[in-house]
Amino acid sequence: CPGLLLTPRYGSVNHVPDYHDRRRYxxxxxxHGGQRLADQPFAAAYPGLLTHGIDDPAAYIYRGIVADCLRAAEFLLSREEVDKNRVGIIGDDLALITAAxxxxxxxxxxxxxxFYRLMEARQRTDAYPxxxxxxxLRAYPDRQDAVARTLALFDPLHHVSQIATALAAPLLSVGDPGSLSGPEWLQPLMSALGEGVERYTLTHEGGTDQDLLDAWMANKLGVEPRSRFWSSV
Structure with a gap:
């Protein structure tokens, strides 16, 4: 059957995969290490995880988190029940880096x-994370250059050219103009992903967005779309 990897979100817990996903994939x-069910010996703090060890790329917590994602990809692809020619991935920056x-x-x-253009993005929002x-950086202003060097290694913009040269079809969800998910903000990333990139403009109607994104992935992996909110029976 097709395989589907869900990369971890930013938070202490991740949701159980949806029933309809478990029926099809x-x-x-x-x-990742630090989240619930994987929080021994290290338990992640929220807020705080984003900057844990950020002054040194070798010590930055996300180095280990990316490694967890890569190992998860290898594990999923090693399973006999998974059709290696039909495997997808869903998530945030971690999904892009893992696919690359x-x-x-x-x-x-x-x-x-x-992580996309994060040193620029931080000047445009006061929202967590x-x-x-x-x-x-307010507490340690002298560390800005060190932080910028670390974050450059995790910016998906510096990785996704490898997706553009692979067989993967990428889909970016695009938000409102002027936002940190808006089309103009994401344009450099879409350019780096190449001609094969697709964009989905969010409606902010949960059921509509979920159903359309589900149908896109289902089509790519060769299964039937399933609405998470509406029954076909």
Whole structure:
């Protein structure tokens, strides 16, 4: 059957994969080190995880989190029940980085990016988790250059060219103009992803967005779309 990897969100817990996804895919929801069910010996703090060890790329917590995602991809692809030619991935920056580093996915859905142009993005919002970075730099203003060097390594903009040269079809969810998910803000990323990139403009109507995104992934992986909110019976 098709495989589907869900990369971890920013928060202490991840949701159990939806029933309809479990009916159609061999689906793996990853908990990275520090999240619930993977919080021994290290339990992540929220807020705080975004800047944990950020002054040194070798010590930055997201180095380990990215490694967890890569191992999850390898595990899913190793399963006998998974059709290796029909594997997708859904998430945020972690989905893009994982797809770039493990080019076995044929479909990539990404939304809610945090690390994309983060040193610029922090100047345009006071919303968390990005505000964690502002808090850190207010406390340690002399560390800005070190932080910028670390974050450059995790910006999906510097990785996704490898998706453009692979077989993966990427889909970016695009928000309102002027926002950190708006079309003009995401344009450099879409350009780096190449001609194959698709964009989905969010309606902010939960059921509508969910159903259309579900149908896109289902089509790529060769299964029937399923509405999460409306029964066909």
């Amino acid at each position: 061999a689906v793996l929801q990853l908990m 580093r493990r080019p076995h996915f044929i479909a990539v859905q990404a939304a809610g990016l945090t 990005i505000e964690e970075l502002n808090d850190h």
